[in-house]
Amino acid sequence: MLRLIVQRLMALVPLLFIVSVLTFSFTSLLPSDPVDLILGDTGTQEQHEMLRERMGLNEPIVVRYVQWLGRAVQGDLGTSFFNSVSVTTALMQRLPVTLSLTLVSALIAIVVGVAAGIAAALRPRSWVDRLATVGATIGQAIPNFWFGLLLVAIFAVNLRWFPATGFTPLSASPVDWMRSVALPAIALGLSSSAAIARQVRSAMVGVLQQDYIRAARAQGLSSRRVILRHALTNAMVPVVAVLSFQITVLLGGALIVEQVFAINGLGTLAIGAVRQQDIPMIQGLVLVMVGLVVVVQLATDVVYGLLNPKARPS
């Protein structure tokens, strides 16, 4: 298993390199001069020059890239153009918020999706089956932030079961954390759950026709064991293969859904950074996103390897 992880990590090196180059080159792609952005129209020519020198903008681009990468690897992503806050600090404050949202919604999507997928596979054309099909079709067309608005209207404004806005950190109060995360996570996760249900269903229907399922039944193993252990383990293989894509979609969706619930996560940070052309912040955000995606891919690769022995390097 260790070998699999190392192998996957090695495969990520070119990706990380390209992302870092692309990310770094934003500064050069920017139509306006970063120094002008920071100082605006104020400041003398000398002040501009000094800042330019201090930011290392007079160095050749390759040198700047290496310096920037060296600092980034050590966790120093620079300071915001806008308010001189350390980018790393700002990101680390917001990361747990967006991560809670993404992970809880992924959990909802997987649990609901797998359960519904199994039910649909066992009873084709039943109501669960139809619901998963219709749900996946409609889920593809519903903006998740709009679904979030509906949930707010029903469960927060009318029924008052959940807070309409805000976020409570897990460390402050697990119960309040759950309550603050519940609605946005459902808004995000439910349409993915329908997509996952459809994948589980079609994989499960295929697996249930396999010889080894019949052989397991012939051996007198209980239906429950045959379905949940023998069939599901194999049916999850193709599902896990596309799960990292689903989680990436959820991560992107979280950035928008945060706005519905006035949650101060990475999304809010990103929107502010775009408006202010705060390049270091954007660079930091991209790196964090890529980092998350890489971790998710690694995790799904490992699960994939656990489920599918043929995928393991021998």
Added chain:
Amino acid sequence: MKTVPSDGAAAAPTRSRRRAGGSAVIVSIAGAILSLLVFLAVFADLVSPYDPLRQNLIASLQWPSAAHWLGTDDLGRDVLSRLIHGCRIAVIAAGEATSIALLIGVPIGLFIGYRGGWWDWIVMRIVEAVVSIPGIMVAIVILALLGTGLHKAMIALGILFSTSFLRLARGVVLAEREEVYVRSARVVGASDGRILLRHILPNIAPPLIVQTTLTVGAVLLAEAGLSFIGLGVQPPDASWGTMLSTAAAFMDLHWFLAIPPGVAIILTVLSINLIGDVIRDGVGRGIAVAARPDAGAPRHAAPAVVEPSAAPPPRHRPDEVLRVEGLRVTVATADGGELPLISDLSLSISKGETLGLVGESGSGKTLTGLAILGLTSVALRTTHGSIVLNGRDLRGLSQRQIEEVRGNEVAMVFQDPTTSLNPAFTVGSQIAEVLRAKHGLSKPAAWARTVELIDRVGIPRPAERARAFPHELSGGMAQRIAIARALSCNPSLLVADEPTTALDVTVQQEILDLFRDLQAEFGMAILFVTHDLAVAADICDRISVMYAGEMVEMAEVGALFARPRHPYTRGLLSAMPHASDRMPPLPTIRGNVPRPGTWPAGCRFSNRCDFRIAACERRIPLAGADRQVRCIRADELILEAAQ
């Protein structure tokens, strides 16, 4: 926001088939919605009752009324008018971003696909990097460089979605590049540009159209999202996304504001996706679905013809382990009827005995084995007969009880060992699991017993092999494991379904020897299903010959081979290759086993039989006791296997 994976076009055929009935209606509705959308976009100024920007603070946040069909927003602007002008934004947005995506993605994809090499490598790595980040983040980064606004947002989305067109175009070129006509065009000396234009472009048009519909839907959702978070269309201009943004601020005061733009987005995207599905089914894929392999199966044969004739039950034998009487298995047909697959089947097997079940493919041998274990698929039903195992009729048992019987009293070995073992688990764990579940052994005890069993079926280094996965074993080895698993709970009956067919000839013999050894040691009865008479002659004590779902002859091995009594048995024996004389061509039985539902009403073999007479038109009962035959002329015909 969802990026559209270019390979995500894999629609389940079941979905398109199921939708086929209602699809015409749905497509017309979707088409009508999209036409309305375009109409409203073009004539927004004429159609909308108010100026979408005109404020009226006295009449803000109103519910729908005759004056304002969809009410008013926080500034008293007419929601319907804003919705109609939003259509225009939606159409512009979708058109702009999709065109940009096409214009960037397709040429680059064509180019790198055609050129290959470093260009291809570098561009594809960049695409992979872009695709690995959430789409919305990519758009945000581009907007950070460009600034906000509708057209800039659409450029961002165009760049984002160009990756799927790029991958699609590249994939098609890679596939088409080596096609004969492209290569011959190159030989003739056509320029690269001309080849791309004339030969490759027409081939990528169909998938491009499909991808375009997918992209339009995704763009609409993305535009709404970007406008919602304030990076797309800027207030006060009306787009569905900005309207939702306004609605979000007033959820507690006037939730209705969220409904019209939301419904507009959903209906539009849904319509585009549904039409995209239909186009996709029309482009190539639908053809494969249309011709179903079983479409030609005749349904006219009335099931009622095959009444279970009262055959005399087989004589009771000493030490009987299994006794099947009058078994009938049917399949539900499309028109609600039931078609018999097996009828009036009786057999019995004693302790330590091996009964062969032979016949051509489609005669119902394997199904008989599965029916004994109650393992037929859902569409099949055992309607008549009894299956008495160790003195208990299995047909009367509950699900739980039959699960208890399986493994403990009867087990099965299947034809293909590599597919009958679960690929996800080690072979040892699959045996140990049975021991733990059925015998309640502890984990270490089950493992120790597993290694013993693997050793017993003749696998060297059993402790090591127990940790192997099925794909790491040879076919013969895997079959030994499957046999070890089947025997793990010491069943009194083993059903072996063509257990040597998938194996090499040399391995076949080893497996047959193994069966013999194990039978001598464990004393179980074996029902040995095979189409191979040589194998049956080798291992069986008695043989039952099946034809078209019923038994036509049953005899001791020696007697059957020396003097077959049914013309079908004789045909089978004649078709058996003999090592001694290879010269004369093997005689074959003309025709094929008729499919269920097309069985002749009388003797089912009559249409292939050389000895047919008028009396064969009637149902023929199975006659005899120790030696049984289902042929009206059995006594007068003197049949010999043609040597």
